[in-house]
Structure formats: C-alpha cells, structure tokens
Amino acid sequence: MKDEERVKVLTPLPLTEEQKDIIYAKLSRIIPRPFVIEEEIDPSLIGGVIILWGELLIDCSIKTQLERLRERILKEEGSPYGNRK
Amino acid sequence: MEEVLNPHILFWLFGLPVTKTVVSTWIVMGFLVLFSFLFTRKMRLIPTRLQNILELFVEAILNLIEDMSPGNGRKFLPLVGTLALFIGVSDITGLVPGLKSPTSDFNTTFALALVVFFAVPYYGIRTRGLKNYVRSYFSPSPILAPFHIISEITRTVSLALRLFGNIMGEETIIAILFLLSPLFLPLPMMLFSIFTGVIQAYIFTVLTVVYLSAAVESSGH
Amino acid sequence: MIRIDRSIIFQIINFVALVLLLLRFLFKPVVKALDARSNRIREELEHIEKEKQALEEERKKLEEELKNLKQKYLEMLDQANREAQRIKETIIQEAYQEAEKIKRDYERRAQREIEQVFAELKEDIVEISKEIVARILKAHLTPEVQTQIIEEMLEEAVRRLEAEMEIVHER
Numbered sequence: 378m379k380d381e382e383r384v385k386v387l388t389p390l391p392l393t394e395e396q397k398d399i400i401y402a403k404l405s406r407i408i409p410r411p412f413v414i415e416e417e418i419d420p421s422l423i424g425g426v427i428i429l430w431g432e433l434l435i436d437c438s439i440k441t442q443l444e445r446l447r448e449r450i451l452k453e454e455g456s457p458y459g460n461r462k
Numbered sequence: 463m464e465e466v467l468n469p470h471i472l473f474w475l476f477g478l479p480v481t482k483t484v485v486s487t488w489i490v491m492g493f494l495v496l497f498s499f500l501f502t503r504k505m506r507l508i509p510t511r512l513q514n515i516l517e518l519f520v521e522a523i524l525n526l527i528e529d530m531s532p533g534n535g536r537k538f539l540p541l542v543g544t545l546a547l548f549i550g551v552s553d554i555t556g557l558v559p560g561l562k563s564p565t566s567d568f569n570t571t572f573a574l575a576l577v578v579f580f581a582v583p584y585y586g587i588r589t590r591g592l593k594n595y596v597r598s599y600f601s602p603s604p605i606l607a608p609f610h611i612i613s614e615i616t617r618t619v620s621l622a623l624r625l626f627g628n629i630m631g632e633e634t635i636i637a638i639l640f641l642l643s644p645l646f647l648p649l650p651m652m653l654f655s656i657f658t659g660v661i662q663a664y665i666f667t668v669l670t671v672v673y674l675s676a677a678v679e680s681s682g683h
Numbered sequence: 684m685i686r687i688d689r690s691i692i693f694q695i696i697n698f699v700a701l702v703l704l705l706l707r708f709l710f711k712p713v714v715k716a717l718d719a720r721s722n723r724i725r726e727e728l729e730h731i732e733k734e735k736q737a738l739e740e741e742r743k744k745l746e747e748e749l750k751n752l753k754q755k756y757l758e759m760l761d762q763a764n765r766e767a768q769r770i771k772e773t774i775i776q777e778a779y780q781e782a783e784k785i786k787r788d789y790e791r792r793a794q795r796e797i798e799q800v801f802a803e804l805k806e807d808i809v810e811i812s813k814e815i816v817a818r819i820l821k822a823h824l825t826p827e828v829q830t831q832i833i834e835e836m837l838e839e840a841v842r843r844l845e846a847e848m849e850i851v852h853e854r
Contacts, residue, residue, distance in 0.1 A: 389824060396830050403841045407848065423817050424824050425832045428840075435844070437836035439820055447813045451806060481690045484697070491701050498709035502716075513716075520713045536714065540706040547709075548701055564694075568685045573694035626685075 382412035385429040387438070389422045404428065483567035490551050490564060519547075526668070531675030537589075538674050541581055545574065546667040549625065553659025556633050557652050565662075566630040568622065575622035578670050579614065586677035595677070621669060628662050 384404060386392065392400070397414060404412070408430065419427075424439035473480050501512050523543045524535040531538070549565055556563030564570040586595040599607045632655040639648040 388829075389821070390826060390829055393826050393830070396826070396833055399830065399834055400837065403837045406841055407844050420821075423821050424829060425836055428837075433844075435837070435840045437833065437840055439832070440817070443813050443817055443820075447809050450809050475693075478693055479688060479690050480693070481688075484690055484693045487694060487697050491697060491704070494701065495704045495708055498705060502708055502712035516709070517713055517717060520710065521717065539714070540702055540710050543710055544698070544702045544705045547705065548698065567690075567694075569687060569691040570694045572687060573691050573698055576691075576695060577698055 382408060382410050382430065383415055384408070384412050385415045385417060387417050387419045387422060387427040387429070389418070389420045389424060391418065392416055400426070400428075404430075481567070481569075482562050483564050483570055486555060486562045487552075487564040487570065489561065490548065490555055494547055494551060519543075523667075527671050527675075530668075530671050531678065534589075534675065534678060537585065537678075538671065541577075542667055542671055542674070545578075545670055546663055549574070549666050550660055550663035553629055553662060554656055556629065556636075556659075557655065563629055563633060563659075565625055566633045568626045568630075571626040571629075572619075572622040574625070574666070575618045578621065578673060579618040581670075582614070582673050582677045585674055589678040617669075617673070621666065625662055625666055628658060632658055 386400060392414075397416075400414060412430075422438040422440045423443070425437040425442070427438050427441075428435035472482060472485065498516075501516055520539070520543065523539060523546060527535045527538045527542060552563055552565040552570070554563075555561050556566060583595065586598070590598075599610045632651075636648050636651050636655065639651055
C-alpha cells in the first residue's frame with residue numbers, strides 16, 4: 378500500500394460514496410496506477426472540488442469559477458456610462 | 463556908364479589885357495575850385511550836409527542831361543556842370559561890392575558861347591564819327607547845309623548876347639538905382655537879380671544841353 | 684557899345700581851365716562817390732537778397748526735415764500699432780490655447796477620476812455580487828448539486844487533460 382498514489386480532494390461538503398466513485402472513475406482515466414483519495418473539507422470552495430495530485434491541480438470549484446467570472450467582468454472595458462475622452 | 467560896358471584894362475599879361483572882368487573871373491574860379499577841393503577832399507559814403515548839397519547839384523545836372531539826352535549824362539557833365547556853376551556864381555558876384563560880374567562883360571559870355579560852339583562838333587564827332595557828323599549838315603537836303611551853319615553861328619551869338627544883356631542890364635539898373643537912392647531902392651532889385659541870375663544860368667545850361675544832344679543824336683531819328 | 688577885345692582869349696582859357704579844374708576837383712570825386720554809394724547799395728541789396736535766399740533755402744530744408752520727421756513718426760506709430768496689434772493677437776491666442784490646454788487637462792483629469800471612480804465602483808459591485816452569489820450558492824449547495832457539479836466539471840477537466848496527454852504521447 379506504500380506505493381499507492383495519494384490524491385488530495387478539497388471539498389466544501391463531505392463526499393458521499395457516490396461522489397467518491399465518480400471522482401475515482403474519472404481520475405483513473407488519467408492516473409494509470411491505483412490511488413487513494415484523501416478527503417479535506419474546505420467550506421470556502423462553495424461548491425465543486427479541487428483535486429491535488431503531486432504537481433497536478435484540477436480546480437473544479439465554484440469559488441474559482443466565481444473568481445474567474447469576477448476577473449472577466451472587471452477586465453471588460455468601459456463603464457455603464459460609456460467611455461469619455 | 464562907359465565903365466560898366468567896357469571895363470578898363472588893369473594890366474597886361476603875356477601881351478593880353480587883364481581887365482576887371484578877368485580878375486573877377488579868377489576870383490570866381492578860385493572860389494569854385496577851392497570850395498570843390500575842400501568838400502571833395504574827404505568824400506564819405508554817408509555824406510555830410512555840404513557834401514550832400516554838392517552831390518544834389520551834380521545829380522540835378524546829371525538828371526537834367528539824362529532827361530533831354532539819355533545816356534550822355536556822364537559825358538556832358540563836366541562842361542554843362544561847369545557852365546551852370548560858373549554862370550550862376552558869376553551872376554551873383556556882381557552883388558558883391560567892388561567886384562564885377564564876369565557875365566556882364568560880353569567878352570566872357572561870348573567866350574562861353576564859343577566854347578559851346580566848338581563843343582558841339584567835338585562831341586558830335588566823338589560820338590558819331592566825322593563822316594556821320596558832317597553828313598548831318600546835309601540832311602535832309604544838301605541845300606540846307608549853309609542854313610545849318612548859319613543857325614549854329616546865330617544861336618551862339620544869341621546865347622552870348624542873351625546872358626550878357628540880362629546880367630549887364632541888371633547891373634546897369636542897380637548902378638542907376640544906387641545913384642538915385644543909395645540904400646532902399648537897389649535892395650529889392652538886388653534880390654531880384656539873384657533870381658534872374660539863376661534863371662539865366664539855367665537857360666544857358668539847358669540850351670547848351672539841347673545843342674549837344676542834337677549833335678550826338680543820329681539824324682533822321 | 685559892345686566891344687570885343689583880346690580879353691576874350693583870357694576868358695576862353697579861363698573857362699576851359701575851370702572845366703578841367705572842376706572836373707578834377709568836383710565832378711570826378713562826386714561821381715565816384717555817387718557810384719560808390721549806388722554800388723554799395725546794390726551790393727547790400729544783393730547781399731540781403733542772397734541772405735534772404737539762404738534763409739529761404741534753410742526754411743525749405745527745415746520744412747522738408749519736419750515733413751520727413753512727421754512721416755517717420757507716423758510710420759513708427761503705425762508700425763508700433765501693428766506690432767501692438769500683433770502682440771495682442773498673439774497673447775490672446777496664447778491665452779486661448781493655454782485656457783484650452785488647461786480645460787483639456789482638467790477634462791482629462793476629471794475623466795480619469797470619473798473612470799477611476801467607476802472602475803472602483805464596478806469592482807465593488809462585482810465583489811459584492813460575487814459575495815452574494817457565493818452565499819446564495821453556499822446556502823443552496825446540496826449533495827445532489829455537489830454530485831452534479833463534480834460530474835460535469837471534473838468530466839470536462841479530465842477530458843482536457845486526456846487530450847493534452849494524447850498530444851504528449853503522439854510526439
């Protein structure tokens with residue numbers, strides 16, 4: 378069991394078995410060896426999960442989504458009153 | 463009376479008789495020359511009163527000549543001016559006691575007339591040339607030449623006689639009046655004689671100018 | 684009664700001598716004096732005339748100079764006026780430009796400040812919106828919803844990773 382891969386999963390809610398299965402099934406498509414899921418509760422994620430495997434990071438959190446949305450809105454040029462010169 | 467007309471001879475000089483008239487003439491000449499010399503010795507640009515009188519006299523003579531014969535004033539001045547001065551002063555000289563007026567002697571007036579008689583052709587020839595002057599005797603016709611000459615002689619004699627007659631007459635009258643009334647009667651006559659003398663001097667002078675100007679003017683003009 | 688004697692010769696000589704003497708002592712000097720005076724008068728008249736002409740010339744020259752000076756003065760005045768007008772116009776124009784520049788500067792600055800204010804406002808609005816959305820979502824997060832989110836988002840992420848891996852393998 379020592380050479381089993383450890384995959385850390387950050388989640389706002391404790392994972393159900395169904396959810397663990399789904400995660401396992403999906404990750405096994407990219408992780409060739411058997412691995413174990415280490416669950417860590419982080420309520421700031423709001424929803425979704427963050428997968429950490431070695432150097433690989435899969436961010437599927439709502440927090441990150443919202444953050445991206447915010448960035449996109451702020452990057453947009455102009456204001457509701459139009460550009461003045 | 464005889465003495466008035468023919469003054470007796472005082473003395474003889476160079477074989478010529480020196481009469482009282484001649485002595486008077488010398489006195490008049492001396493007076494005139496001395497007077498002229500004194501007042502022309504220092505001619506000034508701004509004249510003194512006496513110089514002014516001399517200048518006025520000379521200018522009067524010049525104007526008289528210029529009026530009748532324009533351009534000949536300077537030429538005739540010596541003769542005409544001397545005539546006027548000499549006759550004028552001579553006429554009055556008779557009033558000075560002891561002196562005889564030279565012009566009351568026919569010898570003097572005839573001498574003056576003779577000078578004028580010769581001065582006429584002198585100036586005529588000098589101005590117009592001998593030929594032109596002689597030609598004037600034959601104008602307008604040669605027939606008139608003798609008449610011209612006769613006219614010149616007669617006018618000379620008349621010139622002499624007129625002056626002599628007038629002055630001699632004056633002196634005679636004054637002499638007679640002196641005999642009648644030594645003081646009161648001759649005086650007005652003497653004053654009148656000054657006037658007559660000046661008039662005679664003027665007449666003689668003017669006639670001389672007329673003769674001279676006729677001589678120097680071209681005939682036909 | 685009238686007798687002509689030889690004293691007539693004396694009288695002729697006397698008279699001719701008198702003419703010559705008076706010519707020497709009277710007529711010549713007097714005529715000379717008269718000439719000298721008339722010459723003097725003529726010379727003085729000429730002199731006066733000459734001086735008058737000189738004065739007239741001087742006057743004309745001065746008049747000319749005065750005229751020139753007047754003209755020069757007018758020209759200078761005109762030039763000064765034009766110069767003043769030009770300077771005035773330049774100053775006004777510069778002032779207008781300056782004013783325009785200041786106005787533009789202020790406008791630009793105001794614009795920038797407005798934009799900045801708007802940007803900050805936008806940021807705040809977005810932040811607040813995000814917060815609200817996060818709270819709402821947190822409140823509504825159920826295991827079912829969580830499952831669905833995991834199913835969809837992880838599927839997509841894994842698919843993208845698989846694609847990357849395939850590209851790596853092909854090389």
